[in-house]
Amino acid sequence: MKNITTFIITLLFIACGNQENKSESVKETETNSNIITISKQQFESEKMAFGELTEHQFYNTVKTTGIIDVPPENKASVSTFMGGYVTKIPLLIGDKVKKGQLVASLQNPEFIEIQQNYLEISAQLSYLKNEFERQKTLYNEQITSEKNYLKAESTYKSNLATFNGLRKKLQMMNLNPANIEKGEISSTINLYAPIDGFVTKVDVSNGSYISSANEVLEIINTDHIHLELNVFEKDILKIKKDQKIQFRIPEASTETFEAEVYLVGTFVNTDRTIKVHGHINHDENTNFITGMFIEAAIIYGENKEISLPKSAILNNENNAFVFVLKNENKDAYIFEKIKITTQLEDENFIQIENHQSLKDKKILIEGLSMF
Structure with a gap:
């Protein structure tokens, strides 16, 4: 009985000691919640990567929207001066035509x-x-x-x-x-294409009657497509000829294209916007289509700022953090989570205002998805 009593007392002392150690461990974790340890094996498997502060070019831009269009002389509506019944309509939407090519025949x-x-x-x-x-x-x-x-x-x-x-x-x-x-x-007259281009609309079929008020088809020449942008009145004084434009077609591609401001309108529309005409610097192989909706940014200024890639920033409840390498050993990296303040940003980079504390530090710039 004496031995049993001694054994039970010993177990109680051990249990109390473990509970104290556990409490101290939790306290230490809470105290050092900004210190995070990542094993080197996990670092590689999560494809993490280090980086440093960098100087990045930020642009001051006016955000706007618009469409891809062509000049009026590059758009033609084919109609007839006298009504008649269609006896021949050999073209389909998308067909390429040459100026003077037969597009329809009428009889009356x-x-x-x-x-x-x-x-x-x-x-x-x-x-x-x-x-x-x-x-x-x-x-x-x-x-x-x-x-x-x-x-x-x-x-x-x-x-x-x-x-x-x-x-x-x-x-x-x-x-x-x-x-x-x-x-x-002859009881038949022919209609011919007034310009080179592509058929974008066909409004008749064989046997249908058309009057002089009806449109037979529409032809658009895409050799001189441009941007028609709508800039709000409050931003128009920032816009000047030859400024660079970056635009994309959100419904068709994530690629960004370039253009230049060519003309700035002199009339304010009822929605308080002014038309801005831009010339596209596009590759000949890029098949833009008139009427495409675009999102654009007109660049009116630029400046270089200390920044980090957006992939290096962890956002949490309106706060932003980065992970800075504090130490390392044979098996792990030890990071410190530091709060930062940001300012300018673009598609890939973000300006760091309190960058002094991060100077010459190794910063985790890839693999933050696990946090």
Whole structure:
């Protein structure tokens, strides 16, 4: 019994000692909560990496949005001067066309009537001209009256005006008056591409009737695409010609492209924005499409600041921290978590205001996802 009692007392003393050691260990962990130990094996497996403070170029920018567009002369709407039924529409959206290429054919009995009227007046005009000149000669010789002379002049000039009007109308319908004068009458007219480019819209089909108010198709030449940006009134005084623009197309790519400010608008729109026109410095292989929505930053100033990659920053409850190497041994790295204040930032870097305490220190810049 004596031995059993002694054994139990010994166990109680050991348990109390372990509890005291555990309490001291917790206290020490809480006291040193900013000290973190990472094994070298874990450092490698998590693909962690060291870095240092660096001087990085930050840009002062005006953030804006807009679209990719083309100048008005690079956009053409193909329509007809006279209505008709579509008999041929050989193009699809996306087809490339050359200036003067056939894009549609229309048919209408009215086309025949116009050509008939032109031929009739053309036949009469020669006679009326001769009659006018004859009456003029007789009047000058005082053989005929002024009334006959003026009547012949009026009839000739009236028909001449009608003749010239019909001739111009035929030319606008892409019909050759010389061929019509030979008796070649057609019930069909052709529409041709006014510019080089790509078909972006087709609004008709075979057999449909279109009037002069309807658009047959649209052609856009993308050789001179540009940016049309909307800059708010409060920022417009910062914008000048030749400033650099960085832009991206969020719906299509994460890549950033470059452009330059070419024109700054002089009119404030109802939404208090001003149009800014930018020329794109793009690779010939980049296939921008008109109408694409873009996000852009116009650079109006720049300055170098002490910074770190964003991957080196741990954000926690509106506070920012970095991990600085405090010590190392054979098996582990010992880091100290230090609070920092930040200022400027861009896509990859962030300015460190209290950088003096981090000078010449090794800083953990990769692998913070585990914290």
